Amino acid sequence: MYRAPRGTSDILPGEQGYFRYIEERAASLCQLYGYERIDTPVFEDARLFVRTIGPGTDIVEKETYTFDDRSGQAMTLRPEGTAPICRAYIEHGMHNLPQPVRLYYFASIFRYERPQKGRYRQHQQFGVEAIGDGDPALDAEVIDVAWQFFDSLGLRNLSLQLNSIGCKLCRPVYLEELKGHYSAHVDRLCPDCKARLRKNPLRLMDCKKPSCQDIAQSAPRSIEHLCSQCKEHFESVVKYLLILGIPFEKNHRLVRGLDYYTKTVFEIQPQGEEGAQSAVGGGGRYDDLIEELGGKPTPAIGFAVGV
Ligand SMILES: [Zn+2]
Ligand SMILES: [Zn+2]
Structure with a gap:
């Protein structure tokens, strides 16, 4: 008998309503905040992810589905949503649009995870990216979208974990x-x-x-080793979150699993739990990523949620 591959699941008609409900909530929230939908391919040039996620990371070393296509070119099934969108931003000259460019996506994500509770080898992510503005107000906006998303689904007792991991100077x-x-x-x-x-x-x-x-x-x-610019940025993010009334905790151990983050990193967790396993969503700033991919220096921030 054939079965769905380990770590994957069928979404049967009886469950579709839940997924569509979440998608509709997310889409209407994005519309309210001025984010527009983008879709990118399921697979990309393997080098895109090695370059962006980082060669020493668990994701690139152990978790990607990478294969040579029939012409011998290495391809990787999308293990996260941000790098393909940055690739598309550069490829389509989106720096010519009014900045920041606000985008959101629903995408299948593929990682060869060890099967355990809450870990899938294929799952659906909802995410947003705000590209082309370094203002800390944009950090607060993106965090607000994430926070409102969970709120609109009726999820309560969540806690926002916040940290800054500095920039390439500090x-x-x-x-x-x-x-x-x-x-x-x-x-x-x-x-x-x-x-x-x-x-x-x-x-x-x-x-x-x-x-x-x-x-x-x-x-x-x-946060005790930030340069003056990163320090000021972090303090502004904190100030805006207080104005927005979003409760948060500073968490110095929050670093996120990808190499490209700079300054602000955050996760949303059920209260009283700790660790990446329990986070329901997270994100951060990636001010150097687009330049590393060959674009102009372009600050940006985003978050993603596993649905
Ligand atoms: Zn810095
Ligand atoms: Zn250890």
Whole structure:
């Protein structure tokens, strides 16, 4: 007997109504905030994701569905929504439009996850991207869209976790501090973290192993190592969230799993739970990503939610 592949599921007629309801909520909220829909291909040139997500990340190393097509070109099934949209922004000259360009999407996302609760190898994401404006008011707007989305679905007792991981000026200094801290405890680190210490030190902060969590708890905090511009930016985001009345907690261990984030990172979690597994959505700023892909320097921010 054939079965749906592990980590995937059929959406039968009886469940369609739930998915359509969520899509309609999201679409009408996006319309209200001036976000327009974009669709990109299910697969892209594999190099796009290696370049943007980062060669040392778990996603690129262990989780992508990558294959050579019949002409021998490496293709990857979309493991996240942001990089393809940035590729499209550049390809279609969207920097000529009034900025920021506000976009949203529903997309199938493919990751070779270890099957466990809440993890799928194919799932649907709703996300928004606001591209072409570095103003902290835009961070607050995107967080507000995410917050209103959950609110419109009747989800309560959520908490917004907020952090800033700095920019290419202040982050290297912070990473050195972080490496110094972890090097002093290297014998207590799990094998994954030993590798992260060399390849991707920021990710040390979100290891779920108890012994590593102790070390993270006392680790230097990125918000205490921000340059004056990042510091001012973070303070403004905080001020706007207070004005909007969105409750938040500063979480110095929130770093997100992708290399391209700068400054603001955030997650929305059910209250009283912690860790990436429990987050219902998240996002952040990625001010260098479009330039790294060959576009003009273009600040941007977005978030995504697994449906
Ligand atoms: Zn900075
Ligand atoms: Zn660890």
